[in-house]
Amino acid sequence: MTFLNEVAARYPDAISFAPGAPHGTVFENVDVxxxxxxxxxxxxxxxxxxxxxxxxxxxxxxxxxxxxxxxxxxxxxxxxxxxxxxxxxxxxxxxxxxxxxxxxxxxxxxxxxxxxxxxxxxxxxxxxxxxxxxxxxxxxxxxxxxxxxxxxxxxxxxxxxxxxxxxxxxxxxxxxxxxxxxxxxxxxxxxxxxxxxxxxxxxxxxxxxxxxxxxxxxxxxxxxxxxxxxxxxxxxxxxxxxxxxxxxxxxxxxxxxxxxxxxxxxxxxxxxxxxxxxxxxxxxxxxxxxxSMQRLGASKAGLYRRNLQLLLTALRRHLGDPEDADVSWNEPGGGFFVRMSTTKPADEELLRRSAEDHGVLWTPMRYFSLGNGEDRQLRLACSSLDPEQIDEGVSRLAKVVRS
Amino acid sequence: MTFLNEVAARYPDAISFAPGAPHGTVFENVDVxxxxxxxxxxxxxxxxxxxxxxxxxxxxxxxxxxxxxxxxxxxxxxxxxxxxxxxxxxxxxxxxxxxxxxxxxxxxxxxxxxxxxxxxxxxxxxxxxxxxxxxxxxxxxxxxxxxxxxxxxxxxxxxxxxxxxxxxxxxxxxxxxxxxxxxxxxxxxxxxxxxxxxxxxxxxxxxxxxxxxxxxxxxxxxxxxxxxxxxxxxxxxxxxxxxxxxxxxxxxxxxxxxxxxxxxxxxxxxxxxxxxxxxxxxxxxxxxxxxSMQRLGASKAGLYRRNLQLLLTALRRHLGDPEDADVSWNEPGGGFFVRMSTTKPADEELLRRSAEDHGVLWTPMRYFSLGNGEDRQLRLACSSLDPEQIDEGVSRLAKVVRS
The missing domain is CATH 3.40.640.10 (Type I PLP-dependent aspartate aminotransferase-like (Major domain))
Structure with a gap:
């Protein structure tokens, strides 16, 4: 993760699908x-x-x-x-x-x-x-x-x-x-x-x-x-x-x-x-x-489901069929994350070029794996982004994975 | 420590030289x-x-x-x-x-x-x-x-x-x-x-x-x-x-x-x-x-030094010479604790009798030791007590260690 943090620090203006942190607006009603x-x-x-x-x-x-x-x-x-x-x-x-x-x-x-x-x-x-x-x-x-x-x-x-x-x-x-x-x-x-x-x-x-x-x-x-x-x-x-x-x-x-x-x-x-x-x-x-933890979560869940739908819509718009042979992804019904597979190694070199040439960040799936079987996969998180960032970010990502 | 907690729960009115917790009054000016x-x-x-x-x-x-x-x-x-x-x-x-x-x-x-x-x-x-x-x-x-x-x-x-x-x-x-x-x-x-x-x-x-x-x-x-x-x-x-x-x-x-x-x-x-x-x-x-952590601590240190002096004074009053052959103790210049040595094993049986017969609690020193060399020692903590409790507690303790 150190490399990811370093890249993120070097390209602060990149749109980042990396962090799975809560969206900033969910804190608006929280008063300690x-x-x-x-x-x-x-x-x-x-x-x-x-x-x-x-x-x-x-x-x-x-x-x-x-x-x-x-x-x-x-x-x-x-x-x-x-x-x-x-x-x-x-x-x-x-x-x-x-x-x-x-x-x-x-x-x-x-x-x-x-x-x-x-x-x-x-x-x-x-x-x-x-x-x-x-x-x-x-x-x-x-x-x-x-x-x-x-x-x-x-x-x-x-x-x-x-x-x-x-x-x-x-x-x-x-x-x-x-x-x-x-x-x-x-x-x-x-x-x-x-x-x-x-x-x-x-x-x-x-x-x-x-x-x-x-x-x-x-x-x-x-x-x-x-x-x-x-x-x-x-x-x-x-x-x-x-x-x-x-x-x-x-x-x-x-x-x-x-x-x-x-x-x-x-x-x-x-x-x-x-x-x-x-x-x-x-x-x-x-x-x-x-x-009720469910009721407490419900006030935020709508925002996260909206973001996930925006991400899935943008992926189809910019990348086509989610079951494409070259670039594919799952379409979860909830959560913060989408798993994407590509034909090229989703490694730190690709991440660096993605940030430098296209202004978009994501997380190599290998960071989450004990083995080496996830080398061509990446994790996309959408929880902390705003709608316009999601669409623009995916259009940039499309250039990275299709190039 | 489980035994100590159980005894403390069974004799809630005992004067306790066991806990090294802060005195309740130090929270009076703390507003989250x-x-x-x-x-x-x-x-x-x-x-x-x-x-x-x-x-x-x-x-x-x-x-x-x-x-x-x-x-x-x-x-x-x-x-x-x-x-x-x-x-x-x-x-x-x-x-x-x-x-x-x-x-x-x-x-x-x-x-x-x-x-x-x-x-x-x-x-x-x-x-x-x-x-x-x-x-x-x-x-x-x-x-x-x-x-x-x-x-x-x-x-x-x-x-x-x-x-x-x-x-x-x-x-x-x-x-x-x-x-x-x-x-x-x-x-x-x-x-x-x-x-x-x-x-x-x-x-x-x-x-x-x-x-x-x-x-x-x-x-x-x-x-x-x-x-x-x-x-x-x-x-x-x-x-x-x-x-x-x-x-x-x-x-x-x-x-x-x-x-x-x-x-x-x-x-x-x-x-x-x-x-x-x-x-x-x-x-x-x-x-x-x-x-300044020192300045922050200073507002509490006076209370703890007062308690320690009261404890040391009470020990001399009720038990005599701190370098006595049978019951001795150190006289620290600060802190929450005094170390006492007795001629009898300061074990859980003595602790139980101390609580039951005399209404006073303390901690066996063996709880803090890797070896078995501290069997006749006990720890007295005075941080959370009030002045009248300290003197009365020591008068009870004197009966335990002298009996």
Whole structure:
């Protein structure tokens, strides 16, 4: 990513399909002071006096966090997921959640490995590397990880003395592919994961962008056997600056202890506790949206769906058929990302020329892959752009990939 | 610590010398909205428009953080330490700083080990364990780690194929011992560390409580050879709820790269970036105190010195001579902690009886030690108590340790 950042810094006027950051306008109604006030009123309504409210926000706080109740209520309202507030662990963004869950579930000394959908989120790669955990790729060609391939990967690992404990998967509009798993694919993956004894680490970041009525149940909502640990973030439905994420873990370990307790312990070793101030900001947003993450996300989802449609329309206008043999792309129903394939290596040299000669940026798909199979693919993100930028950007991109 | 928390929950009315948390009254002048406003004005004065200011607080931010300039300015003003803002990495409390610096400096596969002053801060033990790093104890009998003992530990480790890369040390009023290193001890430790090629990880948490005029230079202020990485926190001089800490690293690695850049990369893998909202809160506090951490801490230090003096006075009143053969304790010049030795094991059974029969709590020193040499010692913390609690608490404690 360093190269990408350097290129972006060198060509500040280039239209960039690189960052998957929220659009600037979604912050217009976010006022830190107001939201903290909403959460303080919520605490006061529970019977806390002014000094106690102040202390709740400014003193050390519980490692598990203050929002377990609100998040559990939201999961129940939005998805019918029934978990106890104690089974929710608030983290410093989804990233800390990834580090904590990998650390709790895997022991590199014991030979544990983590399977990752590939290409996949770079954050899971970083988390595994920092913990010295081997990663095994389960390719995603468009509809999520194939259960049969997962089985092959797990069995092959076992023959080398490795035990695959978990698979990281984002079933809804995954970063970087935009892929969504069908309901059948979700159910098959759950069955195979149970058979293999592999926990599914479900990333729900882009779930909120599904078109109304077209939402599919999350893996956790379908989970009947405790096969799924869900990882969520408020970076896209709320504000990234709050650095707020969470883990949902209702499992009991072989030792009879709650998995959420182990996650809490490791989270405490990473950062002691999540700032109650930023929890108040997100708590305020949840309270203002009827304790529903879906409702909170809905106010932004329209903008992102508009941008995605503009991107897909511009791609057809400037590049023709999405299933063209030379330049093809998928057409996700939601999310921030489109996956494009070209006949030429989508490498740093092409990226440099793209910026220099055409004023357009994107991300090489290889940045998100463990292998070398994604060399002719690129990721297009549209979340932070304005309509006119999207069309103009695609017209420039067309020159890059067709030249 | 779980046992301690359980006992504390079972005896909520016990006077507790256990927690090293800030006193509740230090939050009275802390208003999140005001402080965020101060920092926003500071950004606006740098030429940022309203939308840019909002985005700076709510959007993703730089992994290194936003406060490098203010912290570097403070280090210069307070201590004459001359570092570039780029050599400061803002972290989610000192705890994340510990995890990041241990991860960057040590490779468990290569056989690296970390030396720790013993007894010492439990957070460093957790950070090393989570990374699978072996720890080696360098005993602290009252004036910090002995350089000769450090040398023995390092040489012994080398004979077993381990390389000691760093020593964790808190020279000023360390948690849990309250010990302060003399100026000569600091200089000797720096010389020995350079000779051994061991980096000193200096924790400055309680430095601000030194009596005015009696401050000793920090290890980093004395460092002429790049031997010290300093770790700071705003939990005690500011508010714990901001979860704000930092690393000061001006070293260049053997590969010619900046150590601060490596720390930033690992920090990014742990939590992406530190919340700009909580950085604004601490930035506001710094700006209100002339960009001086010392001035910011000074407003609280008086209260903590008062509490410590009350504790020391009460100990003499109820227990007599601090150098008594049966029950003895040190008399630190600052900090939150006193170290007490008794003739009986200061274990969980004594703690349980202490709570049940006498209504007083404390922390067994063994919680802070790698070995078993601290079995008859306990830690007394006085930071969060009120004067009448301190005297009454010590009168109860006297019955526990004399009975």
């Amino acid at each position: 002071a107001r939201l903290v006030g909403v959460f303080e009123d919520h605490l006061a309504a529970q019977g806390l006096g002014p000094a106690q409210v102040r202390s709740r926000l400014l003193q050390y706080g519980p490692t598990r966090g203050l929002l377990g109740g609100l998040i559990a209520a939201s999961l129940r309202t939005d998805e019918g997921i029934d978990v106890d507030p104690e089974q929710v662990v608030v983290t410093v963004g989804a990233q800390e959640a990834l580090v904590a869950v990998l650390r709790v579930l895997h022991d590199p000394v014991r030979g544990d490995a983590v399977a990752v959908t590939d290409p996949g989120y770079a954050g899971i790669h970083g988390a595994a590397r920092i913990l010295g955990l081997p990663m095994l790729a389960v390719p995603d060609d468009g509809g999520g990880p194939d259960p049969a391939v997962l089985r092959t990967v797990v069995r092959a690992a076992e023959r080398t003395g490795r035990r695959v404990r978990s698979l990281f998967v984002a079933p809804d509009f995954a970063n970087p592919t935009g892929a969504q798993m069908s309901l059948a694919a979700r159910e098959e993956l759950l069955i195979e994961a149970e058979r293999l004894g592999v926990l599914l680490l479900e990333d729900t970041t882009y779930r909120f962008t599904a078109p109304p009525g077209a939402e599919l149940p999350s893996l956790k909502a379908l989970d009947r056997t405790g096969q799924v640990v869900q990882i969520g973030t408020f970076a896209k439905i709320g504000v990234p600056g709050a650095r707020l994420g969470y883990l949902v873990a209702d499992q009991v370990t072989d030792a009879g202890t709650a998995l959420a307790d182990h996650l809490t312990t490791v989270k405490g070793v990473l950062t002691v506790n999540t700032s109650p101030i930023t929890q108040a900001v997100i708590g305020g947003l949840l309270l203002e949206h009827g304790c | 909205a005001r402080l965020v406003g101060v920092f926003e004005d500071h950004l606006a004065a740098q030429g940022l428009g309203p939308a840019q200011v909002r985005s700076r607080l709510l959007q993703y931010g730089p992994t290194r953080g936003l406060l490098g300039g203010l912290i570097a300015a403070s280090l210069r003003t307070d201590e004459g330490i001359d570092v570039d803002p780029e050599q400061v990495v803002v972290t989610v409390g000192a705890q994340e700083a510990l995890v990041a610096v241990l991860r960057v400096l040590h490779d468990p596969v290569r056989g690296d080990a970390v030396a720790v002053t013993d007894p010492g801060y439990a957070g460093i033990h957790g950070a090393a364990r989570i990374l699978g790093l072996p720890m080696l104890a360098v005993p602290d009998d009252g004036g910090g780690p002995d350089p000769a003992v450090l040398r023995t530990v390092v040489r012994a480790a080398e004979r077993t194929g381990r390389r000691v890369r760093s020593l964790f040390v808190a020279p000023d009023f360390a948690n849990p011992t309250g010990a302060q290193m003399s100026l000569a001890a600091r200089e000797e430790l720096l010389i020995e560390a350079e000779r051994l090629g061991v980096l000193l990880l200096e924790d400055t948490t309680y430095r601000f409580t030194a009596p005015p005029g009696a401050e000793l230079p920090s290890l980093k202020a004395l460092d002429r050879t790049g031997q010290v990485v300093q770790i700071g926190t705003f939990a005690k001089i500011g508010v714990p709820g901001a979860r704000l800490g930092y690393l000061v690293a001006d070293q260049v690695t053997d590969a010619g790269t900046a150590l601060a850049d490596h720390l930033t990369t690992v920090k990014g893998v742990l939590t992406v970036n530190t919340s700009p909202i909580t950085q604004a809160v601490i930035g506001g506090l710094l700006l209100e105190h002339g960009c």
